[in-house]
Amino acid sequence: MIGVQVSKIGITIFGSTGDLTYRKLMPALYNLFSRGLLKDNFDICAIGRRDYSNKDYTDIIRSWIEKFARLEVTEEKLLEFFDHINYLKMDFTKEEDFEVLNNYYKNNDIDNHLVYLAVSPTFFEEIAVGIEKTNCIKNPKIILEKPFGDSLENAAYLSKRLDSVFGKDNIYRIDHYLGKEMVRNILTIRTNNHMISNVWDKSSIDSIHISALETVGIDGRVSYYDETGALMDMVTNHLLQILTIVAMDDPLGNIHEQQYNVLKDLRPVEDVSKSMILGQYENYEVVGSDTETYAALKLFIDNDRWEDVPFFIRTGKKCDNREVEVAINFKRKFSDIDPDVLIIKVQPTEGVYLEFNIKTPGEESGVTRAKMEFCQSCDDIFRQNTPEAYERMILASLEGDDSWFSKWDQIELSWKFIEELKRKYKEANLPVYIYKAGSSGPKESNNLADTEDQRWRT
Numbered sequence: 363m364i365g366v367q368v369s370k371i372g373i374t375i376f377g378s379t380g381d382l383t384y385r386k387l388m389p390a391l392y393n394l395f396s397r398g399l400l401k402d403n404f405d406i407c408a409i410g411r412r413d414y415s416n417k418d419y420t421d422i423i424r425s426w427i428e429k430f431a432r433l434e435v436t437e438e439k440l441l442e443f444f445d446h447i448n449y450l451k452m453d454f455t456k457e458e459d460f461e462v463l464n465n466y467y468k469n470n471d472i473d474n475h476l477v478y479l480a481v482s483p484t485f486f487e488e489i490a491v492g493i494e495k496t497n498c499i500k501n502p503k504i505i506l507e508k509p510f511g512d513s514l515e516n517a518a519y520l521s522k523r524l525d526s527v528f529g530k531d532n533i534y535r536i537d538h539y540l541g542k543e544m545v546r547n548i549l550t551i552r553t554n555n556h557m558i559s560n561v562w563d564k565s566s567i568d569s570i571h572i573s574a575l576e577t578v579g580i581d582g583r584v585s586y587y588d589e590t591g592a593l594m595d596m597v598t599n600h601l602l603q604i605l606t607i608v609a610m611d612d613p614l615g616n617i618h619e620q621q622y623n624v625l626k627d628l629r630p631v632e633d634v635s636k637s638m639i640l641g642q643y644e645n646y647e648v649v650g651s652d653t654e655t656y657a658a659l660k661l662f663i664d665n666d667r668w669e670d671v672p673f674f675i676r677t678g679k680k681c682d683n684r685e686v687e688v689a690i691n692f693k694r695k696f697s698d699i700d701p702d703v704l705i706i707k708v709q710p711t712e713g714v715y716l717e718f719n720i721k722t723p724g725e726e727s728g729v730t731r732a733k734m735e736f737c738q739s740c741d742d743i744f745r746q747n748t749p750e751a752y753e754r755m756i757l758a759s760l761e762g763d764d765s766w767f768s769k770w771d772q773i774e775l776s777w778k779f780i781e782e783l784k785r786k787y788k789e790a791n792l793p794v795y796i797y798k799a800g801s802s803g804p805k806e807s808n809n810l811a812d813t814e815d816q817r818w819r820t
């Protein structure tokens with residue numbers, strides 16, 4: 363617990379006037395403060411280039427905290443929290459402005475640093491150079507937001523560069539999906555239930571489906587999204603992260619090693635037309651662009667546990683449903699009886715759902731589906747007691763626990779795999795299929811499924 367720290371910790375946020383800081387970071391920090399986990403000896407330095415006073419800045423973040431903080435927001439707590447926040451005007455593309463930061467640290471007697479780069483990766487190197495030249499940061503922990511670069515080559519370069527400035531073990535690459543309650547719960551469910559852990563392999567499981575669907579489009583993020591697309595925005599990171607958690611061999615082992623081993627065993631795709639379908643919603647904002655807003659993939663993991671079990675991954679914008687979930691389809695026991703299904707619901711509902719077979723009530727021979735649902739987020743107490751993903755991840759980084767942060771080798775493998783798929787898709791001249799907004803995506807993605815699973819059908 364960081365409450366025991368003696369020297370002051372400085373939390374510096376580059377990009378403190380951005381969407382991520384307003385919607386996620388400040389509410390998360392407020393929650394941690396409210397829980398008494400930041401104690402008194404901390405300082406938040408909010409860096410921005412706008413001409414704000416401290417009061418201007420805290421007036422802005424007040425409404426975001428009131429809207430997005432998980433815990434009760436009281437005037438008293440807010441004012442106490444604001445006492446720890448200083449807005450610092452600087453342009454981080456100007457080397458001389460880092461002297462302003464250096465002086466700030468000196469004046470505030472800050473010896474330990476958590477630095478959050480809530481900015482585009484195009485600024486990572488400039489910020490690192492500015493910090494290196496002024497040598498203003500001691501005992502650093504640096505949190506990086508995805509995307510970690512704008513291409514694999516550039517991300518690899520940046521990774522090396524930042525490692526050399528800050529030290530490899532001091533870089534925390536965040537994927538907030540790994541802070542989500544139900545993603546963490548996958549490992550607990552796998553580990554602590556005999557009836558689940560014993561069937562978690564190819565002998566009992568027919569297929570696994572990981573979906574992350576949204577009803578919204580790309581809204582104001584047009585230029586970012588048009589360069590990124592669904593594959594890089596969702597699949598390379600969040601969805602492959604979930605896949606590796608679901609598929610890891612030893613749920614009690616070192617998380618990073620286990621995830622890395624799954625990625626290493628992903629079967630290289632031979633026929634891309636049977637492995638991936640890309641789509642774009644009708645009336646996409648950028649006319650003439652072929653950026654995908656939907657991606658469906660069928661992947662295999664070549665190891666003893668999962669040989670020939672298809673993993674279906676899909677993500678899409680402007681779909682008919684908002685959900686992030688993992689569905690485990692078990693093998694059929696009899697050809698005329700539907701198989702058991704276990705669903706781990708990550709978002710917006712958090713919980714576990716099970717469909718299985720029972721005797722039809724009253725009748726002597728019939729079989730009927732039984733559906734059981736545990737809705738964790740429907741319970742007020744559970745919901746209030748569950749930290750948000752960013753709250754969990756920031757606390758872990760403050761405590762120096764990097765077990766749920768990604769290492770570069772893992773990111774590199776994910777990135778290489780998806781870039782290769784994209785290249786093959788393009789070379790095969792496969793289209794980006796247009797789908798109706800409010801639908802479940804392009805119907806062509808049905809072609810990937812040779813299982814009879816209805817969940818996959820669009």
Ligand SMILES: NC(=O)c1ccc[n+]([C@@H]2O[C@H](COP(=O)([O-])OP(=O)(O)OC[C@H]3O[C@@H](n4cnc5c(N)ncnc54)[C@H](OP(=O)(O)O)[C@@H]3O)[C@@H](O)[C@H]2O)c1
Pocket residue numbers: 376377378379380381382383385386409410411412452453454455480481482483507508509
């Ligand atoms: N938003 C999310 O939920 C989310 C989730 C995951 C990852 N990310 C990633 O996190 C990064 C930040 O996202 P965001 O949505 O917060 O972006 P954003 O809203 O565009 O914010 C970018 C921030 O950087 C600041 N900035 C840019 N150039 C600057 C300069 N020269 N000197 C000082 N400040 C400068 C901006 O200041 P101004 O206000 O003055 O422009 C703003 O505070 C992006 O790489 C994004 O892909 C975001």
